Amino acid sequence: MAQQSVRDTSAESHHTNQVSGLADSVSDKILNYLRGKQWVTRRQISEDTGISTATVSGLIKPMLDDGILLERSTKASCPITNRNAFFIRYNSGLRFQEKLL
Numbered sequence: 001m002a003q004q005s006v007r008d009t010s011a012e013s014h015h016t017n018q019v020s021g022l023a024d025s026v027s028d029k030i031l032n033y034l035r036g037k038q039w040v041t042r043r044q045i046s047e048d049t050g051i052s053t054a055t056v057s058g059l060i061k062p063m064l065d066d067g068i069l070l071e072r073s074t075k076a077s078c079p080i081t082n083r084n085a086f087f088i089r090y091n092s093g094l095r096f097q098e099k100l101l
Contacts, residue, residue, distance in 0.1 A: 026051060027059050031090065034069065039087035041078040060088065067091055 033049050034040070042060060046053040063069045070091050075084035 026055065027063070030056065030059060031063070031068070034088070034090040037089065039072060039089050041080070041085040041087055043078055043080045043085065047080055064088070 029049055029051065030045060033045060042056045043053055045051070045056045045060075049056075060069060064071055068091055069088050072087045075086055077083070078085040
């Protein structure tokens, strides 16, 4: 059997989670966590929720694309890794937009 790359394995896992509906419940867990926070890194979300960093990153991307989450345009030091990382937060202005629909 050929060895799969991390990217292939992550894509396969993401597809399985989408089909099973697991991604929706994990996305909800991430959103519920972010609603009470200011700016945090993907690693902080991972550490605080127990969801792998790869899963957090994969689920956050579409939420950023849809405007549900916001991402700072510049990197800052992550309090966990001390590496420069992008910080994200829940788009609190979305609540107002939802009420209008």
